[in-house]
Amino acid sequence: MKKFILFIILLFPLIAPAQELKSPNGNFSLAFSLDASGAPVYSLTYKQKMVIKPGKLGLELKGDAKSLLNDFTISNVSTSTFDETWTPVWGEVKSVRNHYNEMAVTLNQKGTDRHILIRFRLFDDGLGFRYEFPPQKNLTYFVIKEERTQFAMTGNHAAYWIPGDYDTQEYDYVTSRLSEIRGLQAKSRTQNLSQTGFSPTGVQTSLMLKTDDGIYINLHEAALVNYSCMHLNLDDTNLVFESWLTPDAKGDKGYLQAPCTSPWRTIIVSDDARDILASKMTYNLNEPCKIADTDWVHPVKYVGVWWEMITGKSTWAYTDQYPTVQLGVTDFANAKPNGRHGANNANVKKYIDFAAKHGFDGVLVEGWNIGWEDWFGHSKDHVFDFITPYPDFNVQELHEYAKSKGVKMIMHHETSGSTRNYERYMDAAYQFMKDNGYDAVKSGYVGPILPRGENHYSQWTINHYQYAIEKAAQYKIMVNAHEAVRPTGLARTWPNLIGNESARGTEYQAFGGSKPNHATLLPFTRLLGGPMDYTPGIFEMDVSKINPNNHSHVNTTLANQLALYVTLYSPLQMAADLPEHYDRYHDAFQFIKDVAVDWDDSNYLEAEPGEYITVARKAKKTGHWFVGNVNGEKPRTSTVALDFLDPAKKYIATIYADGKDAHFKTNPQSYAIRKVVVSGKSKLSQWCAPGGGYAISIAEPANPQELKGLPVLR
């Protein structure tokens, strides 16, 4: 159910230059004015403290000396309040309140007969604002040279950042002072198959910050549609961030046609880090769902033929016979198999059997289609056709087999960044999915983008990702796009976008490892815009056990891996490890089997970026609760009240915790499972290893007898 309240409070032209807007709860205050040059300036205070100092707003246009930077006068200020509650198709909570006060400032530019509008929405958790370009004679088509939106910091805050890059987001987070970004930039730019940096002080959003007086600030954007993705570039003398858009092949940063708007620029603020994690502001700034019937959109827990390729045990490619392959030219049918092809019928059936046995919804298979012999690094246009399987992968047979076991196959479309090629095949590829019983696709954009010169996050390519999502919706197909632009809450509008990668995922644990505190940062940054297909659940941390030539180490404990299913919210969760590893640790695997992927409620119990996150979630339908804690590199005792439970009821909590000697590096597979009786009055004190954590499943006993003999947690 949706409630909708809209009051027009104020609507008249103003002479006084300083405008103020308060959040519904009064904690935030936004000030807007024009400076002496007629440039728009805004600042933000939180609980009487300034959190964003006065900073300019505007856009520099190409071939337009005056641009949209100054010489403005305020011609109109209109304020309103808005309050609705909407129901997400999937999510962390059953319903979302969208409550804000709005101020829309119309600015006339002297001498150009042009006007723009800046719309501010002040929520109880922060500020969103955007540029709007109404229809008008003197501003029709225009090219953005740079957006000049400033975020002026009040001090040399701690920042949790990854380096700015037009082509990858898959970096480990760096924690440093703002002033240290420049010195750390080069080191932070670890190798990637596609990467394009631009500035020694450039960083990506969502950017997490913490002030010395304990205020948490997050900078990001919402509703990125037909616009270039925003980075932030720091003036580290004045500690002012400025927007830095992703350019196209010509170096231009956006082609706009009025009427149109920019995405929202977002500033989420709280003195309690948990509020940042719980914020739904990014979703709220997106448009309501545009899919009329969403019955076909559903959460998915899955396994897949994947980790064995990532670790190097098996291959995506079918043959090693040729120095290079060409679709339509290379004879795959008569090629000599390399003997290590993962996506073969027998192996896939093994995964289907495993999925069916343990109650998983789906099986992803990568490397099923011809072309993987030389699929990246060649700027190859016609790289895949998305419809032709290798000789040892029988689409119809496997579909029938999976169906007979109650499991769905999950499609994989690696594009190798060749967007035109993908669009050319898209209808055929989606239809092929429908014809063969697939309703979800993992798409990928590894390597440089084609058309050559475009970037992963330029307007052109963002338009492509959106095209793929909307066309998939026409086919009732769910999309999980990897290497696409970081999400900005668009899943509210297009809930068939059930996942994205767009950050450093578990695969990097097989490519040299990620930092042990990585999962304590993702919910503060990447996840604010939408769920991540992080592919957790690795039980064997020594990758050389799978592939003797790969000496990478998974830098978490096994208990931490379990906790990820709760701490990294996603309607799409993979159990990424090999079936044999789950068989070996079947008691721990029980948690992955039990954990829900869709929720009625979420309570963030503890949170500090880079250090720890503890969250409790209530499963849809069953009402069972699940708790997850991920811990950073420092050992720590987590202390949480289970007051989200009914104090009058008794539940059995199964706690999957680090063993006493557990350590992400030296002893990651040490864990202990215990069952205790809990209620809403219980308090848990749980030690967490370096890179560790814990996971808890909580359910009322089916029979009170089950409580007998179990210790009680007070």
Added chain:
Amino acid sequence: MKKFILFIILLFPLIAPAQELKSPNGNFSLAFSLDASGAPVYSLTYKQKMVIKPGKLGLELKGDAKSLLNDFTISNVSTSTFDETWTPVWGEVKSVRNHYNEMAVTLNQKGTDRHILIRFRLFDDGLGFRYEFPPQKNLTYFVIKEERTQFAMTGNHAAYWIPGDYDTQEYDYVTSRLSEIRGLQAKSRTQNLSQTGFSPTGVQTSLMLKTDDGIYINLHEAALVNYSCMHLNLDDTNLVFESWLTPDAKGDKGYLQAPCTSPWRTIIVSDDARDILASKMTYNLNEPCKIADTDWVHPVKYVGVWWEMITGKSTWAYTDQYPTVQLGVTDFANAKPNGRHGANNANVKKYIDFAAKHGFDGVLVEGWNIGWEDWFGHSKDHVFDFITPYPDFNVQELHEYAKSKGVKMIMHHETSGSTRNYERYMDAAYQFMKDNGYDAVKSGYVGPILPRGENHYSQWTINHYQYAIEKAAQYKIMVNAHEAVRPTGLARTWPNLIGNESARGTEYQAFGGSKPNHATLLPFTRLLGGPMDYTPGIFEMDVSKINPNNHSHVNTTLANQLALYVTLYSPLQMAADLPEHYDRYHDAFQFIKDVAVDWDDSNYLEAEPGEYITVARKAKKTGHWFVGNVNGEKPRTSTVALDFLDPAKKYIATIYADGKDAHFKTNPQSYAIRKVVVSGKSKLSQWCAPGGGYAISIAEPANPQELKGLPVLR
């Protein structure tokens, strides 16, 4: 019927560096060798005279210091001869002989373990050669920095050229010495909606040349597929042309993957200019037809709602109400019509009636679909949807109306250069055509190409044109692509490509005019690669009579306009002028009604580039003959023997000639029509005005009585 003879004459490794190949008739001799640096060198002699001096061959690769330029040894030379006769789906002649001697030279590069092959085909009308890259380990993917193919001139020849440009071919031809190109380049670059020059001595192919001793040389390319279009850049100190490929957005000139080949580089040579016009070498170097069933491909004579927009009398756009329009946003249904929209039901019916009355096959209508209000100059991505008509254009009603009159509607897809947008709509647009009875489309690429940074003639865009042709073939749709890359004989392989513009067409006569000798050059240049939709048949040369604000003048006589239907071979011919002008000159219009568009035979009777062309063609089915003469700026008497006719038979020739006082500028509408009796023994002597010409239709009388009283031409 197809005859196919292939002899392997020679196949063994050679030590001797100099290789020689002769044409079947012995007139040509090709010499190939390696110079001291191991660079390939070739030269060409014709009738014992050198016509191409020794010049180098090779490719410069990106990121590869050694490239494919030198350090070669000859590892194999294989020669063969080939002779076949193939039947074109449409054309100037009933069957085409493809007869050549071939030499394939395999070159190993020292120190790289790479090999390439240069394949020479020597015909009786000239030389074709290309680079081939066989499958091999050390040459898989490579990027062309520049192709280094030289065409070394033997002297300071006369050249008939247009300036090199990555984005337009629509220039008037300049006739000058090679040494004068540099000085004339700037002036030759008249304004165009998209243009990108690159060098003061850059010119386009097909380039026509004439030596001082009367040898005609034409340089062009054949079978341009998945490669960048070649320009020629002149070293005007040494008089050596070198290939200059069209770059992509990054400045790269080609992304290749072995096995693959370059297009053919062609050198057509004769001491008789007529042989250049009659050459089928460009087609012969293309692959045979790839469309299994070609029954649906047919020649088309058509009229259209077009010239009234070109001259500015009416508009493509429906409304002037908005400063800018957006598909899906702008409300066209309720927009205020501007009252000048050409593609309205009533006007289209007028053209359908006219077509039906005079026996035309089709009616083209431009400006029928929404979006023309601001369709160019804005780098607009979502510019057209190709399926949504304006409110005053009823697709179904007009289709039914045309069908009832035995006329087919011709579709128009202007892309505004937005290639991704066109590809996204292509299936829907072609299906829309099939659903509404269209079987031919005129496509257009006006303005800069999207993706931004790409050029009209770069590999990326050429790949798009080819995609459009092949997809159209799937739908059994014929394509007439405007502003696409100049044709290179691909219509042999894809005969549904029934036309191209790719040169300065008649529209320029309404944009300031073309040179009076323009049509005497097109058959020597642009038409060698394929037919042109030149849109001839303008009877009113004073454009201000149509639109008082347009003072352009059509720089030909009316008789010249008639001759174009014969001299500019195309299976697609438009009668481009307004119906009321044809009504006014109905006697001259009879020739356009009568003239065929598909031929069993063609005899080039007279030819000199820039001066005159006279051709006689025998119509398919009827066996009637048609003669056309176009004259340049100098008045001249054309003298031709009608020995292509049966000497024993008597025919009636209807001669449409310039009036005695005719002149392209001062008196273009002066013409005289006379009937005479002719036979194969007749000789015609016909005066041609400046910018004039004549057209003749020749048929045996249905009844010998018709000959009575007619003068006899001896």
